[in-house]
Amino acid sequence: MAGNRQKKWLSLQEAADQLGVHFTTVRRWVDQGAIPTLLTPGGHRRFSPEDLEEFARKHRRHYIREGIEDSWQRHALNHTRDAIHMTRSTWSSRFGSETSIELRRLGKQLMDVMMQFISAEDLQAHRLLDQAEEIGRHYGEIMVRGKMSLPDMLNSISFFKNSLVEATVSMPESQAKPQLNSQIIRRINEVMGAVELALAAVYERHH
DSSP states (O other): OOOHSEEEEEBBHHHHHHHHHHHHHHHHHHHSSSSSOOOOSSOOEBBBHHHHHHHHTHHHHHHHHHHHHHHHHHHHHHHHHHHHHHHHHHHHSOOOHHHHHHHHHHHHHHHHHHHHTTTOOOOHHHHHHHHHHHHHHHHHHHHHHHOOHHHHHHHHHHHHHHHHHHHHOHHHHHHHHHHHHHHHHHHHHHHHHHHHHHHHHHHHHHO
16 A cells, blocks of 8 residues: 555556547446556546556557547547537527536536447447437437427437538548548447437427
8 A cells, every 4th residue: 555655556547548449438447457657536537658668569550449439539620619619509599508508518428428439348338329229319309398390300410410520531540541530530430320219309309
């Protein structure tokens, strides 16, 4: 225990910085058991720099693939910022401030699901698709209350989806890794398809 106190430990963000990836990618590797951590009494994960170096060395091929996916995450966030802003402006004119806040929360949840789904294994992928469906149902209930038409609902979702696809094909890495590029687009369509179907089902139930 004394040795642990004297040893240098890194936070989740510091570990992500050392590996050059997003913190959600490090969290996913930890959940997969690929990187050991120390859990503090407060429930926070701490990382050994040596363990991170060992992980990078042993899993270089996997690490490079994840690095490209992580690069997509950063690129997608930047690319979709304008789309998200325009969607928020449309919603703000139709809904009150309380509902707009709820929609922003759902948008953040959807983006988090998308980020995780891009490189998720089968079991986690099914769980994430369930979450996407739940988000779609919440979107549907809110938009039905706002008396939006189904085309307007789907246009809002499609606008966001198209922004993610555009972010993918405009990545410099996509030219070097066309197969990975296709996989990312396929996964974007899976998540957004789950959202669209759930949203449409809510609309149909109310009409």
